[in-house]
Amino acid sequence: GAVVSQHPxxxxxxxxxxxxxxxxxxxxxxxxxxxxxxxxxxxxxxMATSNEGSKATYEQGVEKDKFLINHASLTLSTxxxxxxxxxxxxxxxxxxxxxxxPSPLHFGNGTRLTVT
Amino acid sequence: QKEVEQNSxxxxxxxGAIASLNCTxxxxxxxxxFWYRQYSGKSPELIMxxxxxxxxxxxxxxxxxxKASQYVSLLIRDSQPSDSATYLCAVNxxxxxxxxxxxxxxxxxxxxx
Numbered sequence: 001g002a003v004v005s006q007h008p009x010x011x012x013x014x015x016x017x018x019x020x021x022x023x024x025x026x027x028x029x030x031x032x033x034x035x036x037x038x039x040x041x042x043x044x045x046x047m048a049t050s051n052e053g054s055k056a057t058y059e060q061g062v063e064k065d066k067f068l069i070n071h072a073s074l075t076l077s078t079x080x081x082x083x084x085x086x087x088x089x090x091x092x093x094x095x096x097x098x099x100x101x102p103s104p105l106h107f108g109n110g111t112r113l114t115v116t
Numbered sequence: 117q118k119e120v121e122q123n124s125x126x127x128x129x130x131x132g133a134i135a136s137l138n139c140t141x142x143x144x145x146x147x148x149x150f151w152y153r154q155y156s157g158k159s160p161e162l163i164m165x166x167x168x169x170x171x172x173x174x175x176x177x178x179x180x181x182x183k184a185s186q187y188v189s190l191l192i193r194d195s196q197p198s199d200s201a202t203y204l205c206a207v208n209x210x211x212x213x214x215x216x217x218x219x220x221x222x223x224x225x226x227x228x229x
Contacts, residue, residue, distance in 0.1 A: 034216070043204065043219040044160070093159050104150050105206075105217060110159040 003027060006094055006108030013084055013115055021079045021111045023094030029074035030096040034105065035067075038091040050077040050094075084115040117142055120207050122220035131229050135192040139205030139220055142186065148208035149181055151190045153201045154222065160204055164190060195227040 005024040013019050023033055033050040048069055049057040056069035068080040081088055091112050095105040120141050129135045137151075148167055152160035164179040166172045166188065172179045178191040188207075192199055202222040209216045 043221045044217075045219075046216055049216070104148075104162045104165045107159045107161070112157075 003106040004094060004096055004108040006111055008111060009109055010112040011114070013113070015085055015115055016083055018080055018082045019084055019113060021081075021092055021094075021113075023077045023079070023096075023108050025075045025096055028096065030077075031074060033071065033077040033094055033096045035069065035077075035079050036093045036095060038093065038110075044093065047079075047092075050079075052077075081113065084113070086115045089113055089115045118220075119143060119209075119218045120205055120220040122203075122205050122223045124221055124223060126224040126226050128226045128228060129195050131195060131197060131227055133195050133227075135195045135199065135225055135227070137190040137192070137203050137205075137223050137225065139188045139190075139207075140186055141188070141205075141207045141218075143207065143209065143218075144183075144186065146207045146209070149179070149188045150206040150208075150217065151177075151179060151188075152204040152206060152219075153199075154204055155201045163203070192225075195225075197227045197229050200225055200227045 007022045031052045035047045036044040037047050038044045046059050047062045050069045050071040052071045052074055058064045066082055071077040091110050093110040094108045122139050150165045151163040153163050154160040164177050166179040166181045169181050176193045180189045202224050204222045205220040206217040209218050
């Protein structure tokens with residue numbers, strides 16, 4: 001069954017507005033979740049690592065003030081795209097790993113963001 | 117050099133044939149390797165994981181890993197039209213499991229009936 005629930009599955013917003021994406025771990029207390037982004041016909045790129053109870057760790061080139069991550073509980077991480085612009089239009093996917101040590105990531109269904 | 121490289125394809129095979137997907141990686145310290153399948157507009161789903169040199173079989177899928185050559189492949193036997201998708205090779209960055217996967221650009225597979 002599903003391990004990760006992501007909401008909304010798609011959203012259209014106007015330029016300059018903010019959008020919040022939720023990622024929930026359904027059956028596992030995830031201290032760490034990961035946010036990826038995928039532009040059309042490109043591969044997935046890691047944006048940031050979400051750590052429960054502490055600040056997120058951002059990958060090089062990702063603006064932490066634009067992509068706000070909150071991981072307030074062991075089952076919920078949120079990504080807020082602030083002051084969205086058309087170039088932020090992308091497929092945003094959260095993931096988590098269910099166990100320590102080498103293990104695959106379980107992906108949420110993703111959120112298709114379109115900024116007009 | 118990209119950290120994880122795949123031929124973008126498309127790779128076209130007839131139904132029932134074997135599809136061979138290849139991936140090379142640059143970080144010799146990588147220890148975990150994964151193949152994901154992604155249908156258009158959907159999130160990736162895990163097909164195979166492999167951590168040791170050699171072959172690992174799961175149904176119609178076989179993953180092959182050669183750390184000396186920094187090469188990992190996926191074979192799909194008896195290919196079906198429903199296998200048509202983009203296959204992403206993913207490698208764990210470095211030797212520790214941080215959950216930080218580096219993805220290749222993906223190979224598009226087309227299985228023709």
